Amino acid sequence: MNDPNGLIRVGDEWHMFHQLNPAAPVMGNVHWGHAVSRDLVNWKTLPVALANTPAGQAFSGSAVYDRANTSRLFDGVTGGGMVAIYTRASDGRQTQDIAASRDGGRTFADYAGNPVIDIGSDQFRDPKVMWHQPTRRWIMTVVRAREHRVIFYGSADLRRWTELGEFSNAGLRGVDYECPDLVRVPVEGGGTRWVLFLSINPGGPQGGSAVQYFVGDFDGRRFAAEDRATRLMDFGKDFYAFQTFTDAGGAPIGIAWMSNWQYANDLPTGTWRGAMTLARRLSLRRRGVDWRLVQQPAGLDTSGWRTLIDGGRRAHTALPRGDALDLRFTFDLDHRTVVQFGNGAGEFVEIGCDPRPAIGSLWINRGGAKGFSHPFFTDKFSCALSPGAKTLPLRLVLDRCSLEVFGDDGTMCASLLHFFGTPPDRLEVAVISPGGMIPSLSLRSFSGTPGL
Template sequence: MTAISAHEDDIFRPALHYTAKNTWLNDPNGLVYHEGIYHLYYQNNPFGNVWGNVSWGHATSVDLVNWDEQPVAIACDAEEDIFSGSIVIDQYNTSGLGNGQTAPLVAMYTSAYKDSSARRGTQAQSLAWSSDGGYTWTKHHSNPVLDRNSADFRDPKVFRYDGPPGSYWVMVAVEANDHKVVIYSSDNLRDWHYLSSFGPANATGGVWECPDLFPLPLDGDEERTKWILTVNLNPGGPNGGSGGQYFVGHFDGVAFTSETTVTDGSSETAELDAYHWLDWGRDYYAAVSFNNAPDGRRLMVGWMNNWQYGAAIPTWPWRSSMSLVREMSLVTDQGQPRLSQQVADEYRNCGSMSVNTWSGLAIDEGMRHLHPGAPVEIIDVTFLPGSAEEFGLIIRGNGTDGTRIGIRPSENRIITDRTSSGNTEFHESFASIDTAPLRPARDGSYSLKIFVDHCSVEVFAQDGQVTMTGLIFPGPDSTCLSLYAKGGTATAPSLKVARLG
C-alpha cells in the first residue's frame, strides 16, 4: 500500500496497489528480493505525472503489500533515458564490481540515447551496480556493454542459468519492431555473446517489449519442468491496446523452443483466443517476475494501465499504479500446459476486514442489491447457470450503474463491462466491454475471485486460469454490490465479501 495523500481530490488512490506519491510510473523494472526486502523499481518521471525524463523509481517492501517509496535509483541525464531492465545478485562477484565484503547488485538497463549523445536514436544495454543493497547505483564506465546499433533493442531480463551447457548469465531482450526475443550469455555481466532468437510468433499486432524467461514445474512435478517465455506487445492485446502473451516450451541454455506457437506470427489470420495471454483485460502490461524470490516462488507484477489512454486517466497528483503481486504456477488444462495465477498469499492479511457471507442465492431477472458495499473489497463467488443468457456481479455500483462482471454460458465467455463504471469520458478508448474465453468446471460451476480497489478491478476466474484487469473511476458514493441476470435465472451457491477497513 502507499501512504494516503492529503489532496482532497485524490479519491482514486489505491489501498492495495502501489503508486508513486506524486509522479508518473509505468513498467516495473529490476524486481529482486534481497536480504529480506522486496525491491520494486519502475519507469518513472521524477518531475511530473506524465511520461518523460525516464528514470528508475524505487520502492521497498518486506511483505509485498506495504511499500515505501525510496529516492530515485537510476536517473536519466543529458545523454540517456533509463528504459526498462532487470537486477541480479552477483553472489560470486563474477562482474568484479563487488567490494570484497558484500555481493553487488547488478542492474542491466536500456540506454535510450538522446539527441545530445553521439549514439542518438539508438538503444543499447548498459550496466550499473550497487554495494549498499540497491539504494544507490553507479553507472559502469564502459557503458553500453551490449550494442546492436539498433533503434529498438531494449528491455533486458537477466537471470543465472545452470544446466548441461554450464553455468552463466542469460539475457533475454527484444528487437521490438522485428517481433523478436534475442538471447545472449555472459560469464561476467559485462561481455555478452549472442546465442539465439525467437519470433515472430503468435500475436504481433504491436511492438514486442519486456520479455521474461523462467522455469516452472508442470502440475508441481519438478521432473516435468517447462520454460515460460513472456513477451508484452503494444498495441495488439486481446481486447485492444496493450497486452502480454506467453509461450510454454523448452530452454536448453541456448535457444527457446515453443510448444504453444499457434501461427507463423500473422495476427490478421488467426483468432486472438487461440493465443496464451497473461491477462485478458486492458490494464495489465509489461509484466515481469522477481529474481531470487524466496521458496522458489515465481512472483510477477504488471503495470496497471494501457498506453491508449494512460496519460489521460483522471488521477492526481500521481498517475498509474502497479498490479497486485501474482504467484505463477503451471497446470495441465485439457491436455495443454497453461499458467495459473493467484494473488500472493500476503494479501490475505492486508488490513482490518469485515466479512459477509451468503449461500444459495437465487438470481432472478434483473438486479439484486446485496449491501451498501465498500470501495475496497475482496469477493469470492461461485455461480451455477440456470436459464439466464448472462449473469454475474455489478461492483462499485450506485443502484443503476456500475462495473459489470458477467458470465455468458452459451458463449463460454466472461465479460467485464465498464461502459457505465463512472468517469469514462476522459478518453475515447476507455469505455469498453472486454471478453475472454471461460469454460465451466466439471460440475458446471464458475468460480471468481475479485479484488476491487478505489480505481481498479482484478478478476481471477476458475482458479486463476483466466484473469482480467481493468481500471475504473466510479464516484465516491458508488459502493453498492449487486447480483444480476439477463434472460432468465441463475444461482450463487456461495458468496463471500471481505471489506477493507
C-alpha cells in the same frame, strides 16, 4: 509510472524498481523509481535509483544479486551486491548498460565501461537477466523490438556478452515486442516448464498493449516453444510489461503495469498516473493438449472472510468502507448470473457469467462507470468458459480505480481500471435465468499503505 523493472527479492525485502517521470504525470524524462516491501502489499517509496542523464533515459531492465562477485564490481564487499541491467535510450540509439549497488539497491553507480552491448540500433531494449545454473553463466533475454526478435545473450561476468540464439516472429507481433521474461514455472502435478513472457504494443487484441506467453524448453542458448499458439496472460485491457522477481524462492511471482498506452497519459487521476497490479504467483496447468497459466494473488492475507450473501435469486448489500475489497464467489454454470458494484447515481461495474452454448463466457462491463470518457477506453471484455465445466470459482479484488478478476482458480484473469463519478457503495447479485439460486459470496476489506 509505468513498466516494473528490476524486480528482485533480497532477504526479506522485495524491491520493485519501475519506469518513472518524477516531474510530471505523463510519459517521458524516464528514470527508475524504487519501492520496497516486506509483504508485497504495503510499499515504501525510496529515492530515484537510476536517473535520466545526458547519455539518455533509463528505460526498462532487470536486477540480479551478484553474490559471487562474477562482475568484479564488488571487490572488497562481502557477499557481493546488486546489479541493475537496463536500456540507456537516446534519440538515436538504445544500448544495454549496467550499474552496481553496494548498499542493497539504495544507490547505484554506473559501470565505467558502459554500454555492455551496443548493436547500433534505436529499437533494442528491455534486458531481463537470470543466472542459468546448467551452463553456469548469466543469460540475458532482450528484444530487437521492431524486428520482432527475442535475442539471448550469455555472460560469465555481466560485462562481456556473447549472442547465443533467438526466438522470433511468434504469436501476436503488434508494432513492437517489449519487456521479455524467461522463467521456469512449476506444473501442477509435478515438473516444470520454461515460459517466455512477451509484451506487445500497439496491436493487442483488445487494442493497445497486451502480454502473451509461450511454453517450451530452454537449453541455455535457444528457447523452443512447444507450439506458436497465442496465449494471453489477461483478458482485460490494463495489464502490460509483466515481469517476475529474481530470487523469489519457490514458484515465480510477478507484477504488471496496470494501464494501457492507448490512454495512459489521459487517465483522470490528478497529479499522478500509473499503478501496478497485485503481485501474482504463477504455475502451469495442463488441460488436454493445451497449457493454461495459473495466476493467484500473492501477499494478500487469507483471514477475515465473512459471508455477505447466501441464497436467493437476487440480493443486495451495502459495501463496507475501506481501501479495497476482496470477494469470493462461485458461478453456477447452469444459470446466467451478474455481480454488480454500483452507487445511487446509477453508475456500475458488473461481472457476469453467461453459459449459453452460443456465448459461453465470463464477461466484464465497466461502461456503467461515468468518471472517464475516452475513445479507446473499451468497456466490455469476455473470456470463453471451459467446455463441460459446471461451476466457475471467482475471486475479485476491487480497489478505488482498479478491478482484478481471478476466474477458474486463476486460469481466467482480467485487470481493468474503472473510474466512478461517485464511489460505489453497494453490491448486487442476480440470477437471471429461471430456477437458479445465488451461491454464497464471501468478502473482506483490507487496507494497504500507499507508496507509489
